[in-house]
Amino acid sequence: MPEALSAPLVVEFPFTRSLGPVQSAFLTGLRERTVLGVRTADGKILVPPVEYDPVTAEELRELTGVATTGTVTTWAWNPAPRPAQPLATPFAWVLVRLDGADTALLHALDAPGPEAVHTGMRVRIRWAAERTGAITDIACFEPYGGDGTGQCAPHDGEFADPVTGIVTPARLDYRYTPGRAQSAYLDALSGQRIVGERCPSCHKVYVPPRGACPTCGVATTEQVEVGPRGTVTTFCIVNIKAKNLDIEVPYVYAHIALDGADLALHARIGGIPYDQVRMGLRVEPVWTEGGRHPDHYRPTGEPDADYDAYKELL
């Protein structure tokens, strides 16, 4: 049995966020070195501010400024910072209740070691040199020996050129292991053979195999070589160019039932003008040097298959 395959899978995308009025004021404030909270009906000041009262569900819009100094309410030491965390050297994650606020804000505290951090310690904001209207405009917190430097004062949240949206890049690092059945399938492909697996219960042949029959719920192990020829069961003509795909349009994207397989796989048809492709067309794979999968399928020249021969595979 071939060795099971494994490869990194990185999923990343720059998502956007529309901020709405409260977050817009909060992040624009940070850009201007101002920290804003929001006042609830019972007079509590929430920092960071939220749009809706977590207790009463009422809409909150009354903004107010708070100090840039505060008190650590709890903390955890981070001995090994990961990429994109606020500090590259070991630091403390802290919840800080800024002076004037009733709730605490999560951020990083720059401290030489865990022995230098304690609940109740006084800290102040260290502003980033370049600020864009993001939580990272607060570079981190740092220990602070003095009294409060700011006061609670009403603030209308109005700034010139407010930040209304942000980009939040997301990245997930996975390791992908396709498993026994797909590894065997890929191994056979490297010898230009297409090998599916038959369900021991319903006897249907699955290509590509997933290692189990989705209908019967039992493992498939019997390998069955299928094709290489097959029949186009249905298709569409793609007229719009897909991103990151180096194929000239128009091209034909087809469902192909390989001889001996019980469901169709999907592939591109070439070697024939796109407007001459038809249901029932007999095709075979075209392999290219170094390609893991067939590059495309082309007509074999055989007569078309009868509709009745493949209609159950549509």
Place this chain on the structure above:
Amino acid sequence: MSSEPVAVVGVGQTKHVSARRDVSIAGLVREAAVRALEDAALTWADIDAVVIGKAPDFFEGLMMPELYLADALGAVGKPMLRVHTAGSVGGSTALVAANLVSARVHRTVLTLAFEKQSESNAMWGLSLPIPFQQPLLAGAGGFFAPHVRAYMRRTGAPDTVGSLVAYKDRRNALKNPYAHIHDPDITLEKVRSAPMLWDPIRYSETCPSSDGACAMILTDRAGAGRSPHPPAWVHGGAMRSEPTLFAGKDFVSPRAGRDCAADVYRQAGISDPRREIDAVEMYVPFSWYEPMWLENLGFADEGEGWKLTESGVTELDGDLPVNPSGGVLSTNPIGASGMIRFAEAALQVRGRAGEHQVVGARKALGHAYGGGAQFFSMWLVGAEPPSS
């Protein structure tokens, strides 16, 4: 012990658009929820539980949005559930909420579904670069277009039927103030001359990408008695699923869809859906899915669905209006699209659909599906309480 009858007493939607840059996701869902509460003349304190749905987290990149949205939806101190069944999620979310009332777990439930596609990338979220696999070859419509061709081959439907659906739905949307696409200059000629993206699917026959939310208030018999407006009563609801790919799968008329509809009709005592149902809101992401679902849902015999469309039966003033709201073809905040179908069905039997009201609608079907024809959810609502 018999189950509790379930009534829809509040419906709220946002005006669906391509991008709501003025609100956060919390602000978007709040808008729909507040409108539903206003419709029902209720406050946050009247809500016992919240059931929310949306499409996969990857779409907006917002992990577990139900946590973040609890404040906006007044869920503090109450049960909050999130339902997750791909494109059908709006429908299955409503059914989970309905079951909570029906089982007398809760008396009044807020249910809501949303998508903010402008902050999202559905195509990316559905086509991750899985190692060792060939990249997706055809884009969004490429998944659906071969099935449409199979339907045309199987039934002999003329290739003009799809454009009739798009023309109808876009005209219906003009009567629905919440619909996304409002094109007052729409003509059949314009629909038919639009570029062919994934032959046989034209650009004009595809759904848009929308920001929007839809909310409903479901309650028990006592709650319905306090409703200031006529309620819609749930007569039947069901979900079915099947694998996305398996040998013998019928993509044109999936068995899970047929079985789901049959279950709903059995619960509702419907023996002839074509005659007994007055309006249908079905999930039609590409125009040809109207005739396909007409057959799958039992409104037409196999091979005959396109004839209902072609003869005008599914028009707003036809014998069986389909998607009087303008449908998914006119509005598609993915996670909310299924709930909008359910909610629009409720509006019809409440007589509160405004300009797109089907005159005299007493029974209406809401339908949703998703995940590569993997999940189906439907409900049938009526103007009268269920008899049993």
